[in-house]
Amino acid sequence: MQDTLAVEVELVPEEQFAVAELVSETPQARLGALKRLFGGIDRSWNWVFGLASVVFALAILATIPVAQLLSLGYLLEAGGRVARSGRLRDGLIGISKAARIGSVLLGAWLLLWIPRLISSLHTSARLIDPHSAETKRLGAILAVGIAWVVLHVMAACARGGRLRHFLWPRPIHFLLSYARPSAYVKARDELWNFAVSLRIPYYFSLGFRGFVGGMLWLVLPISLMALGTRIPASGFLGAALLIVVLLYLPFLQLRMAAENRFRAILELRSVRHAYRRAPVAFLVSLLLTLALALPLYLLKIELIPREAAWLPSLLFVVSIFPARLLCGWALARAAKRELPRAWPIRVLARVPMLPAAGFYALVAYFTQYTSWNAVWSLYEQHAFLVPVPFLGG
Numbered sequence: 001m002q003d004t005l006a007v008e009v010e011l012v013p014e015e016q017f018a019v020a021e022l023v024s025e026t027p028q029a030r031l032g033a034l035k036r037l038f039g040g041i042d043r044s045w046n047w048v049f050g051l052a053s054v055v056f057a058l059a060i061l062a063t064i065p066v067a068q069l070l071s072l073g074y075l076l077e078a079g080g081r082v083a084r085s086g087r088l089r090d091g092l093i094g095i096s097k098a099a100r101i102g103s104v105l106l107g108a109w110l111l112l113w114i115p116r117l118i119s120s121l122h123t124s125a126r127l128i129d130p131h132s133a134e135t136k137r138l139g140a141i142l143a144v145g146i147a148w149v150v151l152h153v154m155a156a157c158a159r160g161g162r163l164r165h166f167l168w169p170r171p172i173h174f175l176l177s178y179a180r181p182s183a184y185v186k187a188r189d190e191l192w193n194f195a196v197s198l199r200i201p202y203y204f205s206l207g208f209r210g211f212v213g214g215m216l217w218l219v220l221p222i223s224l225m226a227l228g229t230r231i232p233a234s235g236f237l238g239a240a241l242l243i244v245v246l247l248y249l250p251f252l253q254l255r256m257a258a259e260n261r262f263r264a265i266l267e268l269r270s271v272r273h274a275y276r277r278a279p280v281a282f283l284v285s286l287l288l289t290l291a292l293a294l295p296l297y298l299l300k301i302e303l304i305p306r307e308a309a310w311l312p313s314l315l316f317v318v319s320i321f322p323a324r325l326l327c328g329w330a331l332a333r334a335a336k337r338e339l340p341r342a343w344p345i346r347v348l349a350r351v352p353m354l355p356a357a358g359f360y361a362l363v364a365y366f367t368q369y370t371s372w373n374a375v376w377s378l379y380e381q382h383a384f385l386v387p388v389p390f391l392g393g
Contacts, residue, residue: 046096046099046162047095047096047099049099049102049103049163050094050095050096050097050098050099050102051092051095051098052102053098053099053101053102054074054092054093054094054095054098055314055317055318055321056102056314057098057101057102058071058074058075058313058317058321059071059313059314059316059317060313062313062316062317062386063313068207068386069203069204069207069208069211069386070200070203070204070207071207071317071386072206072207072210072211072385072386073202073203073204073205073206073207073208073210074093074203074207075317075320075321075324076206076207076210076253076254076256076257076324077093077202077203077206077257078091078092078093078321078324078325078328079091079253079254079257079258079324079325079327079328080254080256080257080258080259080260080328081093081258081328082325082328082329082331082332083254083255083257083258083327083328083329083331083332083335084258084332085332086329086332086333086335086336088325088329091324091325091328094198097194097197097198100160100161100162101161103161103162103163103166104153104156104157104161106163107153107156107163107165107166108149108153110166111149111152111153111166112149114145114149115142115145115146115149118138118141118142118145119142121138122135122138122139122141122142125138151171151174151175152166152169152171153166154174155169155170155171155173155174156169158174158177158178158187159174206257206260207386209256209262209265210253210256210257210265211385211386212262213252213253213256213262213265213266214249214253214265214381214384214385215385216265216266217245217248217249217252217265218242218245218249218379218381218384218385219379220238220241221238221239221240221241221242221245222238222242222378222379222381223238224237224238224241225238225239225242225364225365225368225378226238226368226375226378228365229368229375235365239358239361239362239365242357242361242364243354243357243358243361246286246290246357246360246361247286247353247354247357248268248271248272249384250285250286250289250323250324250327250383250384251271251274251275251282251327251330251331252264252265252266252267252268252271253265253384254324254327254328254331255267255270255271255331258328258331273334273340274330274331274334274335275334275346276340276341276346277333277334277335277337277338277339277340277341278330278331278333278334278337278341279341279345279346279348279349279350280341280345280349281329281330281333281334282330282334282349282353283349283350283352283353284326284330285323285326285327285329285330286327286353286356286357287352287353287356288322288323288326289320289323289326289327289383290356290357290359290360290383291356292319292320292322292323292383293319293320293323293360293382293383294360294363295315295319296312296315296316296319296382296383297363297364297367297371299312299315300367300370300371300377300380316382320382320383323383364378364381365378
């Protein structure tokens with residue numbers, strides 16, 4: 001009994017020490033949990049902001065002639081990456097870089113409101129009395145404000161270009177740090193490497209190849225449909241050919257992007273074999289592609305002002321982007337399977353495809369009577385080509 005009591009007495013100090021150690025570690029554990037929480041929120045916000053920046057950038061590029069090919073190239077590359085990996089998240093390319101660029105542009109835009117306000121006051125003062133002391137004082141304040149904004153933006157970019165860096169960019173530290181020639185050379189090299197990492201020539205080339213390949217498939221049926229007003233039989237033949245093209249073109253374009261070979265867009269048999277291995281995935285992706293493209297035809301009824309052309313282009317990106325990703329996913333599903341699915345599944349999956357493609361071809365045919373661009377609107381197939389209808393006037 002005494003031995004038992006002695007053991008219990010000996011354990012008490014150790015238990016007290018363990019409890020004291022646990023209490024002492026609790027604040028540190030809580031601090032680490034808070035850091036992880038805020039870090040997760042910061043990463044989530046950065047990802048969402050980057051995705052929004054990508055969408056807005058693609059929408060703006062889609063309104064600029066020639067630069068539209070960059071938008072098309074990005075969408076094809078996104079679908080091509082999903083086709084190679086089978087993961088939808090791989091199609092969200094350059095989110096962190098877009099977040100950085102978007103943060104810099106948004107921060108600079110907000111800061112420019114200060115010189116704009118001063119410039120407005122300066123302009124009013126010049127209209128009243130160009131030679132007054134107030135006009136000269138506002139002109140000096142405007143020059144100082146512009147210089148301050150430039151320095152503020154450069155310092156924020158040097159700190160990382162995040163939105164929080166625009167709150168306090170440490171401009172004095174920026175001037176002292178970049179006064180050395182080695183710091184300037186490092187910043188110049190980093191800026192050049194960042195610009196090269198955007199792969200602008202590649203996206204332009206891919207968009208151009210996707211546009212040319214799409215036109216190779218579409219030009220004959222669309223031209224026959226355009227002649228349908230004069231030769232009705234030609235219109236019916238063009239619509240029938242367009243239905244066949246619609247069943248394969250989205251997947252042909254993404255095979256070209258996935259393999260980075262232009263000839264892949266002409267390999268119809270490869271897409272047919274891929275459909276046999278994943279007919280349901282092909283069905284879902286094709287229906288979504290056609291369904292999301294149809295509402296955009298309503299925007300072709302009236303010519304959109306150029307200053308507002310980015311708004312329908314935003315709808316274009318939001319509609320076509322997920323369709324490209326899903327078509328890439330369908331190709332990836334087919335690539336993972338070696339044997340084709342049973343023929344009843346293939347036949348049942350093909351049944352809804354034909355009426356869906358037929359309805360799309362019917363809507364496309366009648367747009368020449370409702371669109372501002374008349375018969376030329378038939379060649380403006382935004383689901384497969386650049387968003388020509390949203391150029392504005």
